[in-house]
Amino acid sequence: MSAHESTQESTREATQESAPVSTGASRASLGHWTRVVVAIDGPAGSGKSSVSRAAARALGYEFLDTGAGYRSLAWLGLERGTDLEDPEAVVGLLDGFDYAIGTDPDDVRVRVGDVDVTAAIREPRVSGAVSSIARVPQVRVHLNDLFRSLLDAPGRPGIVAEGRDITTVVAPDAPVRILLTADEMARLARRAGELDGQSDADVARQVLERDRRDSQVVDFMTAADGVLTLDSTQLTFDETIDAVVSLIRAAID
Numbered sequence: 001m002s003a004h005e006s007t008q009e010s011t012r013e014a015t016q017e018s019a020p021v022s023t024g025a026s027r028a029s030l031g032h033w034t035r036v037v038v039a040i041d042g043p044a045g046s047g048k049s050s051v052s053r054a055a056a057r058a059l060g061y062e063f064l065d066t067g068a069g070y071r072s073l074a075w076l077g078l079e080r081g082t083d084l085e086d087p088e089a090v091v092g093l094l095d096g097f098d099y100a101i102g103t104d105p106d107d108v109r110v111r112v113g114d115v116d117v118t119a120a121i122r123e124p125r126v127s128g129a130v131s132s133i134a135r136v137p138q139v140r141v142h143l144n145d146l147f148r149s150l151l152d153a154p155g156r157p158g159i160v161a162e163g164r165d166i167t168t169v170v171a172p173d174a175p176v177r178i179l180l181t182a183d184e185m186a187r188l189a190r191r192a193g194e195l196d197g198q199s200d201a202d203v204a205r206q207v208l209e210r211d212r213r214d215s216q217v218v219d220f221m222t223a224a225d226g227v228l229t230l231d232s233t234q235l236t237f238d239e240t241i242d243a244v245v246s247l248i249r250a251a252i253d
């Protein structure tokens, strides 16, 4: 049985459960983690961010959007007029990079220095530039250290972290690891019309190009050993949230 099939099976079983929310972790070992760490990866538009956030809310967990860290560094580079194709110049941005992100799923404001960049980091100019800084190894090491410290920080009994390499690099030993996928047409349809001022064709080009560049650095299209695959192509948004919550409950109850 492939990882994909076995996960669909476990998703089906888990979705049928109606167990109450549990914040304990009796079945899955937390390992060195101080709380339940849920790692979710996937390509652009798969629903990682919105689904992870809603799942965290449903479970009373925190939520960590790791892409916001990369986007914020790209935003800083654009503000300073840095050549983002020059790895040395990009590494220079890390010196004194004063970054903060909220992990309350109801308050995910993002700050760089004194500037609230929550909205700015979603602008197309940032989406178009972010892959250039994400390919610099020193950037990844720096941000991964930061992400790990947030995952292990005191707070709620669990945290859902989403990105591209959370299941494989940031927290390969997380008690729950999920690859959230959806086929290309579904992902593009979900993204279509989301970004003001851009045609659907431009949005599609941007999403596919970002995936192409990002997948040269980390593999987020296939599940690593032990990672559950959840294909949301045929699921509604609410069904996807339910499936993710059920997978988490099944793993920790």
Ligand SMILES: Nc1ncnc2c1ncn2[C@@H]1O[C@H](COP(=O)(O)OP(=O)(O)OP(=O)(O)O)[C@@H](O)[C@H]1O
Pocket (backbone or CB within 6 Å): 042, 043, 044, 045, 046, 047, 048, 049, 050, 051, 067, 190, 191, 194, 232, 235, 236, 237, 238, 240
């Ligand atoms: N199962 C689903 N069915 C329909 N729409 C969905 C589903 N999952 C997510 N969406 C919608 O798809 C859009 C993209 O979702 P989201 O921003 O969470 O994706 P993402 O994987 O985090 O993308 P990116 O990596 O580009 O930030 C959102 O409008 C979200 O509401």
Ligand SMILES: Nc1ccn([C@@H]2O[C@H](COP(=O)(O)O)[C@@H](O)[C@H]2O)c(=O)n1
Pocket (backbone or CB within 6 Å): 044, 066, 067, 068, 070, 071, 130, 131, 134, 162, 163, 164, 165, 166, 210, 214
């Ligand atoms: N774990 C991660 C998360 C993100 N990236 C890079 O950041 C970009 C923006 O991420 P979104 O989730 O907000 O779309 C993404 O395109 C990657 O370049 C990453 O490398 N690793």
